[in-house]
Amino acid sequence: MLRYALKRLLSLVISLTVASLVIFFVIEVAPGDPASFMLGINAQPETLAALRAELGLDLSKGQRYLAWVGGLLSGDFGTSYTYRTPVADIIAQRLWVSLPLALYALALSTLIAFPAGIYAASRRGRAGDIGMMGATQLGVAVPNFWFAMMLVLIFAINLRWFAAGGFVGWDRGFWAGLHALTLPAVALALPQAAILARVMRSSLLDVLGEDFMRTARAKGLSARQALWRHGLRNALIPVLTIIGLQFSFLLAGSIIIEQVFYLPGLGRLVFQSISARDLIVVESVVMLLVFSVIVVNFIVDLAYAAVDPRLRLRT
């Protein structure tokens, strides 16, 4: 297990290094000099040079890459070109919206998908199964931002149960914050729940065909008992993979949903930064998203190896 973990850790470090190189050099070729952008077209050459030196723009690419990565490792993401405040602070502030939103959506998606998938699998081929699979087929096809607009139309504009947009902040208390994130979280969660329910169903159906399930029935368990005690646990591995993948998808997907609800999260930060050419912010947010995908996958891989020793032998 330790050998496997070290091997995976090494590939994690390599992936992160390559990803950071890709992101840095892609942003590097982006046109426009941040210093002249900040000072406007009438800037004096001396002020420009001074600002360039202050931002570290006069160093070579290699030096700047090392400085950037060194900064990331020590939690110093640099200074925003437009906000003139540390990027780490801005991102941390925005993460307080995006991260709870992604977690909330993940929880909702799992809570909806598990019963739906189990129900469909236990009614295989019957009306309940066919109806449920039809619903998931539709759920997969609905774009989440369109669904979000419909939720706003129904629950915010017509019924007035929720605000149509904006975020009250967590200072107003946990429940007020959660309430404000409910519509966005539902919009993000339902299409994901449809995918997860389908995976849950097919994974359960695979397990139900196994010999040990027949043995469980033969020793006297009812179909329901066998499903809950032996079926579910064995069906969870593919489901966990998808949940792991969905977390990163939800974090990225929240970028679009934030636009619908005018939420002050990472997504809006990225779009504002792109239009203001505040590339250091774009660079850091992108790195953060990619980092979260790679690390979540790493954790999922390790969790499997801990649960299922057979997987440790494969690379």
Next chain:
Amino acid sequence: MRRNLIIGGTLCAVFILAALVSFFWTPYDHSVLDIPNKLQPPNGTHLLGTDHFGRDILSMIMVGARTSIAVALVAVGIGMGLGIPLGLWAAARSGSWLDELIMRGNDLVFAFPFLVIAILITAIFGAGAINAIIAIGIFNIPVFARITRGAALSLWQREFIMAARVAGKSAARISVEHILPNVTNLLIVQGTIQFSLGILAEAGLSYVGLGAQPPLPSWGRMLADAQTLVSISPHMALMPGFAIILTVLGLNLMGDGLRDYLDPRLRVART
């Protein structure tokens, strides 16, 4: 189950036809503003209503279908064109450093969600339909590489491949002449799935302003325009939304139907 194939195929055919017809004819010119007739709900003269500039929504959806289909199709083309050869190559050299390099490269691309790729591309080149194509296309490459490699690996163990090797064929020739034809079904099914994901992705990107730019009509931008008016004119949001849902649903049903049709073994297992 032929039902999926028929329903899915019909839905897809309707939208492809709408896109093709829009080259010669649309009920109204999609770009002509007609302010006196703005925000009309669906009626006899404008079947799906008009938007806030009085443009005919049906015409815009027909022309928008063109954008969606073109973006998704080219993106699948990029994914297949690069992903399939890489997958075949990796499988032919399975276990070697080359295989390892290709697969680790795949993992790396997988770590970049298409939205993130689109953001990076936009930061450099600015927004546009071409960037949406590139972003979705790059995102498709590892999908096809992985699925091709996985299927090809098990084929390499089969007797008929062994026979071809004994006959002296090179790994490249075997990959093209024997492996590729045997994974085509799988790739067609995956192709329809990626095509439907591409349509959703294009809509999302143009909704947030990273995709097709005006005056090129696109379903995602129609939804972005509809957002502030959704309480006054819900049809502005409903109609493009239905277009996206029906197209994606059609493609997914067709994918399921094709899988069952092309691989009869699955019919028993899946019911």
